[in-house]
Amino acid sequence: MKNRVKKLCALLLAFSMVFGIGLVPPSNAEMVESPETVNITILGTSDVHAFIYPWEYKLGEEDSDAGLAKVYSVVKEVMDENPDAILIDNGDTIQGTELTDVYKNDDTTVFPIIDVMNYMEYDSWTLGNHEFNYGLDVLERIMADAEFPVIAANVYNDDGSNYVLPYIVKEINGIKIGILGMVTPNIPRWDGDKVENLEFVSLIDDAKKWVKVLREDEKVDIVIASLHAGVEPEYWEDGGDGARAVAEQVPEIDAILAGHAHEDIEGELINGVLIAEPKRYGNRVKRFDFIMEKNGDYWDLKEKTSYNYDTNSYEAAPEILDLAEEYHQATLDYVNTPIGEATGDFVPVGEIMGIPTAQIQDTALVDFINKVQMKYTGADVSLAALFISESNLLEGPLTIKDAAYIYKYDNTLYETEVTGAELKSMMEWSANYFNTYKPGDVTISFNPDIRGYNYDMFSGVEYDID
Structure with a gap:
């Protein structure tokens, strides 16, 4: 009878692991099976578009599922459960609301969205296509305000050097996590003269290049691609501007945080790569969990799951509202002119x-x-x-x-x-x-x-x- 119970429990555990993508937010207690097992949690935002307050300035009304103030309530909840969770942003961050119109040319203060992200202790920011809308001078001034790394592996200066860092490596409990940043290579189509001294290359080609560096040189145990592009391609016939082709051709990536398309994708396996997208404006906060098991001197990835938190059910964090109150009021005054x-x-x-x-x-x-x-x-x-x-x-x-x-x-x-x-x-x-x-x-x-x-x-x- 005892053996039958063990077999039934094993089957139920396997069922819950296989079908766990996106069903419920997992707790750390559920994930940890033994002292040799560690759960690595990654939280991600994308296409925030300068929303801090849950407020739509174009309409003059509340937007109940938007803004980093809402996002931070989710982040605090997860950090209480797992203080080692990593927080990353996937781009299209500085452009969007009229707050940007007020502050984009103001060099006397920290750019508001970056000020808030500094407070939230983001671990990285991947550049999105809209980051380049105002030209490199504005972007570089705003990047200088960031107290966290800015990444985009497939963007190069005209001398062949990387425009910003290609990736970062975080280490948690002896487990090395590589976070690779990439952005849609279609930016010259939209902002040609503003980026004429930069080169944007295929997501596929650079994913192959930098994942090899992460696996072979950095010896990472997990690879996350923070990829500011939609799952499906836009213009490239070989799919080199979409996440799907990257997953199909670079299976060494464990998970892709997609963006750009503003889709609500809780989790989809493509060629063994887990792809997810957290909608836009802070509507969703993406959570990835990776169950790592010690195997001698190495760590094996045993399971990966994903979940999208809906910020509509969370209150705005008062710390963020207080921090950004002056920015919010200045924007209200501007839009009501x-x-x-x-x-x-x-x-x-x-x-x-x-x-x-x-x-x-x-x-x-x-x-x-x-x-x-x-x-x-x-x-x-x-x-x-x-x-x-x-x-x-x-x-x-x-x-x-x-x-x-x-x-x-x-x-x-x-x-x-x-x-x-x-x-x-x-x-x-x-x-x-x-x-x-x-x-x-x-x-x-x-x-x-x-x-x-x-x-x-x-x-x-x-x-x-x-």
Whole structure:
């Protein structure tokens, strides 16, 4: 009877280990099986986009699952359980809210999001693509404020040296953990002239290069790739700008903290590599756990699990609210600055629930954006996308937060010459956002593989989408 009970317990333990990815946040007591077994916990954030307070400045209202104040409540809870837990950030950290507009050029104070991350004692920060939006001078000034390492292995200076550190190594209870940072290599597409002295190389190629260094030279027991890229590729035919291809070709990585795509991925095994992503704005905090078992002079990885904490169920940490109160108030004052008045709503009331009106008919809002672009370039035709599909300018006084709501990114405006054929090709490409009508369809639908911010609408030319 005793043997049957032992076998049943072993089966139940195996079942819980295999299916433990993302079900419940594991406690340290559950993980430790013997004195020769150690649980290594890694916490990760990604795409925080300068959210500190749980507040949406563009709308002037609370955002109950956003901000590092919420994140820190999760971090404290986990650190109480496992004081040796490692905390890393996966990029797109300094750009996003209007707080950045207030402080990005202020060299008299520590940049607010970095000030908070210093207090939270982050162990590393991987650069994201939006870190480069303001140019290298601004980025380097902000990086200098950080009391933790900044990493991005696949970014090189024009002399071939690394722009920042490629990785860090942490040691906990004799176990060495290598954290490799990488960022999407598509940055020159978006910020070309701002990064002209830098080279961004394939995630696949550099993962192979630096994982070999970590395994063979640094002798690490665990490799984590903090990879600021989505699971799926964006532009590279070989997948060299996505996490999936990295996992498929570099199985020596134990886990990938993905980002960039703002997806909520609790845990997915690809070629034995555990990939997860913690959404955006501090909505989620990623937790990886690695069960390490002593085997002579070495440590073996016996099991790995992942879990996403939903910050909506946590109170904002008062320490962070107090620390960032001055930054928050300065941003509120800025976004509430009056800039004009609207004589009417720029987008009419929607006719079909769930379908953005401004994307299916001509509206004053898109016309307004395009007319501004045409005014400052002298172009005959302008194209623009809505980054927030439900954005609008409502009748009445307008403030900076209203302008930020309809155009949330500090993009660079370009003028270029195109032929009529090239213009038509661009318009056809943009129209791929819509699904082609099929018999039985009752309304318009959209291509799920194309993000709304890639659907451009044109002014200066009359056209129909059929």
